[in-house]
């Protein structure tokens with residue numbers, strides 16, 4: 001491995017916030033073989049929301065750690081994923097038990113403005129934007145820099161295939 005590649009790795013961390021009636025956990029960095037969810041698993045109870053916007057990368061060992069984590073949360077009665085990053089969406093689409101028993105509430109989708117090359121991940125809400133889970137119609141966004149219409153920068157049937165699961 002090149003040394004500069006090593007310094008790019010950001011170890012996984014998280015921040016827990018207690019809210020009235022539920023707990024949110026914001027994850028940051030990369031999920032790999034060093035991810036240790038044991039302490040977090042013990043702390044989580046009842047209704048839990050995972051904010052996954054800042055999960056940048058997941059390697060195959062990380063996928064295994066994550067799947068083992070989410071399928072064994074004995075204290076959790078309700079689990080929700082929000083702000084799923086493109087890296088998380090990729091795994092949701094490939095690994096059928098990546099979500100465990102979680103419901104996906106919202107996710108980030110890559111958009112690009114072909115006029116000025118602005119790229120931006122837009123937050124899409126499953127209930128608001130895909131009430132019937134119909135993936136043929138992507139929400140439209142206007143470029144904040146030049147005012148042109150932005151394009152979804154992936155294949156909807158691929159990027160949104162996880163929506164087919166309940």
Ligand SMILES: [Zn+2]
Pocket residue numbers: 113114115116117118143144145146147148
């Ligand atoms: Zn633009």
